[in-house]
Amino acid sequence: MNENPLFLERDGERLFAVHHRPAAPRHRAAVICHPLAEEKLWSHRVLVSFARELASAGFDVLRFDFRGEGDSDRRFEDADLETRVSDAAFAIETLRRLAPGATDLTLVGLRLGASVAAAAVSRRTDVSRLILWDPVVDGSAYMQNFLRLNLMAQMAAHRRVVEDREALTARIRGGGSINIEGYALTAPLFEQVSLFRLADALTSFDGETLLVQIDAADAPLKPELAALASAHPRRLVAQVREEPFWKEIRTFYQRAPELGRVSLEALGVNR
Amino acid sequence: MIPGRAVSFDNRQGQILHGILHEPHAAKARGICVLLLSPGIKGRVGPHRLYLKIAARLVPLGFHVLRFDFHGLGDSEGDLPERALADVYNTVHSGRFVGDTIAAMDWMERTAGVRRFVGSGLCGGAITALLAAEADARIECLLALGLPSVLEGGPENWARVLTHQEAIGLRGSYFQKLTDPASVRRFLTGKSSYKVIWRVVRAWIGDRRAVRSDRPATHRATVDHTNPRFANAFLMMLRSRRPMLLIFAGADRLRAQFAEHFEAHNEALLRDLPPIYEVHIVTDANHVFGEPASVDDLLDASEAWLVSRFSAR
Numbered sequence: 055m056n057e058n059p060l061f062l063e064r065d066g067e068r069l070f071a072v073h074h075r076p077a078a079p080r081h082r083a084a085v086i087c088h089p090l091a092e093e094k095l096w097s098h099r100v101l102v103s104f105a106r107e108l109a110s111a112g113f114d115v116l117r118f119d120f121r122g123e124g125d126s127d128r129r130f131e132d133a134d135l136e137t138r139v140s141d142a143a144f145a146i147e148t149l150r151r152l153a154p155g156a157t158d159l160t161l162v163g164l165r166l167g168a169s170v171a172a173a174a175v176s177r178r179t180d181v182s183r184l185i186l187w188d189p190v191v192d193g194s195a196y197m198q199n200f201l202r203l204n205l206m207a208q209m210a211a212h213r214r215v216v217e218d219r220e221a222l223t224a225r226i227r228g229g230g231s232i233n234i235e236g237y238a239l240t241a242p243l244f245e246q247v248s249l250f251r252l253a254d255a256l257t258s259f260d261g262e263t264l265l266v267q268i269d270a271a272d273a274p275l276k277p278e279l280a281a282l283a284s285a286h287p288r289r290l291v292a293q294v295r296e297e298p299f300w301k302e303i304r305t306f307y308q309r310a311p312e313l314g315r316v317s318l319e320a321l322g323v324n325r
Numbered sequence: 326m327i328p329g330r331a332v333s334f335d336n337r338q339g340q341i342l343h344g345i346l347h348e349p350h351a352a353k354a355r356g357i358c359v360l361l362l363s364p365g366i367k368g369r370v371g372p373h374r375l376y377l378k379i380a381a382r383l384v385p386l387g388f389h390v391l392r393f394d395f396h397g398l399g400d401s402e403g404d405l406p407e408r409a410l411a412d413v414y415n416t417v418h419s420g421r422f423v424g425d426t427i428a429a430m431d432w433m434e435r436t437a438g439v440r441r442f443v444g445s446g447l448c449g450g451a452i453t454a455l456l457a458a459e460a461d462a463r464i465e466c467l468l469a470l471g472l473p474s475v476l477e478g479g480p481e482n483w484a485r486v487l488t489h490q491e492a493i494g495l496r497g498s499y500f501q502k503l504t505d506p507a508s509v510r511r512f513l514t515g516k517s518s519y520k521v522i523w524r525v526v527r528a529w530i531g532d533r534r535a536v537r538s539d540r541p542a543t544h545r546a547t548v549d550h551t552n553p554r555f556a557n558a559f560l561m562m563l564r565s566r567r568p569m570l571l572i573f574a575g576a577d578r579l580r581a582q583f584a585e586h587f588e589a590h591n592e593a594l595l596r597d598l599p600p601i602y603e604v605h606i607v608t609d610a611n612h613v614f615g616e617p618a619s620v621d622d623l624l625d626a627s628e629a630w631l632v633s634r635f636s637a638r
Contacts, residue, residue, distance in 0.1 A: 057341075057343075057400070059331040059333065060331055061330070061331060070331070070345075072343075072400055091373075092372065092373070095367045095368060095370070096366075096367075098367075098368055098399060099366070099398065099399070102399075102400060123374070124370055124374075125329070125331075125345055125369075125370060126326075127326045128326065129326070130373075130374070207611070207615070210576075210611070211576065211609065211611070233615065233616060233617065235373060235613075235615055236372060236373025236374075236375070236613060236614070236615035236616075237373050238617070302410075303410070304409060304410055304411065305408060305409065305410065306405065306407050306408060306409060306412070306413045308397075308404060
């Protein structure tokens with residue numbers, strides 16, 4: 055394996071990244087965007103394995119940590135959706151520099167990372183393709199689920215909810231923060247993600263887009279994904295059966311085989 | 326955030342391990358490296374980036390801090406064959422990553438000239454540090470966060486290692502279940518965990534007897550379910566006079582497991598050995614020390630203990 059971990063400098067701050075270099079470059083490249091907070095940690099190995107598969111298929115791949123996460127600079131509470139989108143754009147520029155011969159660039163993202171990827175390619179013409187794994191379609195609903203983790207922690211600690219959803223929201227909007235599994239959620243991230251709609255982010259992207267719905271068991275296609283796919287001729291939707299590897303589950307997930315297969319097919323890679 | 330540089334080194338199987346080395350200012354360097362060993366499968370940043378917070382506290386005090394991913398995890402090379410997370414945890418608790426830890430020390434010695442180490446980490450990182458210290462005397466002391474002393478092996482083995490404290494905690498919910506038709510049906514159709522129920526009832530009876538006899542209840546596990554490698558490693562640390570600070574989260578079962586499964590069963594041995602381990606409880610903290618106040622408490626206790634052991638330059 056030819057993998058180069060490095061810190062990228064931007065405006066006095068550092069982003070941690072890993073450049074996966076292919077043995078036989080095929081002028082193709084991919085940037086991978088990780089999900090939020092603990093979802094990033096649980097899913098990390100799946101993203102690493104997929105980056106390695108891409109590299110072995112000839113792709114230059116850049117994985118990186120958004121500011122406020124992983125080994126990158128900033129505290130979690132000092133980063134928001136805009137910094138993440140800006141970091142993704144910076145990662146694209148970086149990979150263009152690291153792999154100057156690459157003419158075909160794909161962005162891959164998981165969960166909120168998929169949504170960030172979609173927002174980052176908006177109005178860009180130098181990105182060929184988006185592969186969005188279980189993307190956050192409605193940021194408001196996603197943030198409400200994020201708040202739920204705090205409510206669950208309250209139940210575990212006090213056997214009851216001491217501060218309800220409305221009180222938590224008021225605290226954030228009042229300039230405070232709330233603790234979600236050790237991460238301080240503050241107003242900028244909360245508000246920006248709450249306003250996010252994947253449909254809006256995709257409006258000005260004309261490249262190919264693969265939307266992947268991930269379910270642990272047979273499930274109907276989510277109407278919102280079906281609607282997104284039908285709104286543009288270059289959008290496809292796929293359903294794969296995988297466990298929710300971005301959470302703590304009983305299975306040790308090193309790779310997501312179905313998800314990898316569908317994604318590589320979309321990239322025209324035959325294994 | 327605390328500056329660090331990306332580093333890579335080989336383990337003994339030739340797999341490349343990736344990590345971050347935080348170096349103190351040369352004028353303040355104590356020549357001691359704190360190895361922050363990865364917990365479970367979460368990699369070198371730890372839950373909610375706990376390891377970055379620890380590094381940020383310790384590096385200005387003059388300690389090197391090395392965080393790296395074990396083989397098969399994080400950014401490092403290799404694959405692990407297990408399919409179940411509980412099986413991965415058990416292999417970690419049985420010393421799977423001791424070799425990687427020794428490789429990290431070899432690399433630090435070779436490249437940075439640091440030969441003295443503090444073994445540290447959360448949960449799986451803590452037990453790996455203990456087992457590595459048993460194998461390598463360069464680890465001079467142990468700073469263990471949530472040190473697991475039993476092999477849990479998944480929910481099916483829970484009844485085996487359930488502590489008295491947990492059994493008492495479950496009592497209320499079992500009483501409630503007596504009025505829940507679904508729970509009663511589960512019980513009558515053989516779907517309940519009878520072992521757990523029996524442990525809860527036994528703990529309850531034990532407490533009632535203690536109250537009636539006016540004697541304090543003793544919470545000693547009837548069978549020692551300690552990780553087979555745990556006692557030897559722990560006792561060896563004491564025999565070789567290497568101090569240990571064990572920081573446990575108050576709301577976590579690991580402290581009670583340590584007391585009921587290890588300390589209670591090794592009382593006589595522990596009495597004859599130097600009392601060089603300290604236990605610090607972070608009140609109300611959960612397993613990953615997820616509350617900011619828990620992190621502050623953990624950092625304060627760690628700093629005070631380390632500074633008292635290693636003189637500054």
